[in-house]
Amino acid sequence: MYYRPRRSPPSVNPAPAEPIKALIEEEPSFRYRTVAGLLRMNKNTVQRIFQLKG
Secondary structure, three states: OOOOOOOOOOOOOHHHHHHHHHHHHHOOOOOHHHHHHHHOOOHHHHHHHHHHHO
16 A cells, blocks of 8 residues: 545635636736736746646
8 A cells, every 4th residue: 555645636716816817818818927917926826827727
């Protein structure tokens, strides 16, 4: 028997996700760096939300 780590699936905080979603729906060609710059957010946070939300 081997150890299997039990992690909860990653979750997204809806507060920063809403403005990101609105901006992407308005202009779908924007990537995470552009969105982070326009919203003055950390690019790593925006990239993580992009990855989790698809």
